[in-house]
Amino acid sequence: MTPAGHRIAAVSLFAGLSGLAIWLRLLYQQLSVAQQATANLVPLVIGAIGMALALWFHRSRVVLALLVLLGAYGLPLVFLPDNGVSAAVLFSGVALLVPLNLAVLAFLPERGLWTGSGIARAAFLLVQAGFLAWATVHPQGRLGELLQSPWLFSGSSQAGGLAPVVLGIYALAAVALLAVWVLRNSPLDGGFLGALVATAPPLAWGGEAGMTVAFWGLAVLVLSTALVQESYRLAFMDELTGLPGRRALEEQLQRMGAGFVIAMVDVDHFKNFNDTFGHDIGDHVLRMVAGKLRSVGGGGRAYRYGGEEFTVLFPNRTLEEAAETMDRVREEIAGSGFRLRGVDRPESPKKGAKKRGKGQGQGGRVQVTVSAGLAERTGDRMRPQEVIKAADELLYRAKKKGRNRVCR
Numbered sequence: 001m002t003p004a005g006h007r008i009a010a011v012s013l014f015a016g017l018s019g020l021a022i023w024l025r026l027l028y029q030q031l032s033v034a035q036q037a038t039a040n041l042v043p044l045v046i047g048a049i050g051m052a053l054a055l056w057f058h059r060s061r062v063v064l065a066l067l068v069l070l071g072a073y074g075l076p077l078v079f080l081p082d083n084g085v086s087a088a089v090l091f092s093g094v095a096l097l098v099p100l101n102l103a104v105l106a107f108l109p110e111r112g113l114w115t116g117s118g119i120a121r122a123a124f125l126l127v128q129a130g131f132l133a134w135a136t137v138h139p140q141g142r143l144g145e146l147l148q149s150p151w152l153f154s155g156s157s158q159a160g161g162l163a164p165v166v167l168g169i170y171a172l173a174a175v176a177l178l179a180v181w182v183l184r185n186s187p188l189d190g191g192f193l194g195a196l197v198a199t200a201p202p203l204a205w206g207g208e209a210g211m212t213v214a215f216w217g218l219a220v221l222v223l224s225t226a227l228v229q230e231s232y233r234l235a236f237m238d239e240l241t242g243l244p245g246r247r248a249l250e251e252q253l254q255r256m257g258a259g260f261v262i263a264m265v266d267v268d269h270f271k272n273f274n275d276t277f278g279h280d281i282g283d284h285v286l287r288m289v290a291g292k293l294r295s296v297g298g299g300g301r302a303y304r305y306g307g308e309e310f311t312v313l314f315p316n317r318t319l320e321e322a323a324e325t326m327d328r329v330r331e332e333i334a335g336s337g338f339r340l341r342g343v344d345r346p347e348s349p350k351k352g353a354k355k356r357g358k359g360q361g362q363g364g365r366v367q368v369t370v371s372a373g374l375a376e377r378t379g380d381r382m383r384p385q386e387v388i389k390a391a392d393e394l395l396y397r398a399k400k401k402g403r404n405r406v407c408r
């Protein structure tokens with residue numbers, strides 16, 4: 001599935017789960033008081049499991065985001081004041097701090113929980129909780145009054161809507177998170193976005209119990225699921241190019257049907273490229289080649305095999321069909337050129353040309369070419385590893401024949 005396909009699937013799942021949460025909210029209203037008390041624990045249980053996973057995977061941002069969600073959920077449960085004004089302060093503070101903290105944590109870089117900055121972040125959350133508790137007990141204080149101002153408090157009655165400042169934070173954070181989710185393709189960004197969106201309805205409904213249980217449960221579930229997805233992605237995806245990595249290829253090969261073709265692709269003279277222009281530019285080249293291979297077409301799926309070597313897998317395609325597709329993409333890569341920007345340029349074009357060998361273009365442009373070897377699964381070459389080996393030998397032949405070609 002393409003990254004866009006993953007996002008569409010995630011949004012559809014979220015929409016389905018939101019529908020389920022609305023239904024659970026209605027169901028909650030039919031429960032007895034004792035049953036409601038049990039149901040109230042569900043978000044805490046899901047959150048605790050999520051937090052254990054986040055600690056295990058060393059994802060401090062998720063640990064802290066779950067702390068925010070569980071704190072905001074649990075605080076009123078255990079500390080619900082009888083005094084109406086204090087409840088208003090507590091509600092207003094939660095409505096302000098939850099989206100604010102989720103948005104900040106979504107954008108902060110990942111740091112270990114037990115490092116200086118991890119502890120500082122956790123301490124900052126505790127300080128916020130302390131101030132909020134203080135303001136709740138002293139609603140006539142300056143902070144309490146501020147939290148009850150019309151800009152920050154929309155009324156704790158049902159369906160009071162979000163206060164203007166809170167609505168603004170939600171809108172800005174949602175747009176920014178949507179943008180990073182699309183740009184970075186990380187399920188965790190999607191998880192933060194989903195958790196943020198899920199917390200809005202209960203706050204807009206003035207903290208109605210059924211709504212809070214159902215949608216807070218959804219928020220912690222979405223974030224915890226995204227964490228698992230992110231770990232899966234890190235294990236199977238190549239971070240540099242965004243292509244699935246070798247582990248994903250090996251898993252896919254185990255599930256292959258009878259006929260398939262494997263293309264092993266290698267960037268030509270890549271070592272010289274690195275030596276001449278620097279490792280960063282080398283990385284850019286790998287990303288450019290990966291981008292072309294990702295949209296190879298012809299039923300092919302690209303993987304980063306390792307280093308400057310890629311694999312394209314063609315299920316249910318003949319050798320001729322796959323070779324035609326690979327020759328087209330090879331030509332496309334050779335024709336696209338690569339624009340050099342900034343760092344690590346050779347001191348002179350002459351020097352770059354000399355070092356890189358053939359293919360040095362003019363005016364900051366260099367030619368990038370690839371060679372490929374293609375092999376098909378046949379009766380005497382049944383195992384995927386044998387097909388890869390044969391494709392590798394043909395790749396070697398393509399290199400020997402002068403590179404920038406496809407051999408089969």
Ligand SMILES: Nc1nc2c(ncn2[C@@H]2O[C@H](COP(=O)(O)OP(=O)(O)OP(=O)(O)O)[C@@H](O)[C@H]2O)c(=O)[nH]1
Pocket residue numbers: 240266267268269270271272274278279280281282283286306307308399403
């Ligand atoms: N920038 C960058 N370089 C990498 C990466 N992985 C491997 N390399 C480099 O890729 C180069 C591979 O070079 P070689 O295997 O000698 O082959 P080549 O220079 O491409 O030459 P031919 O394959 O014979 O055309 C080495 O210099 C590695 O350091 C990476 O992720 N980024």
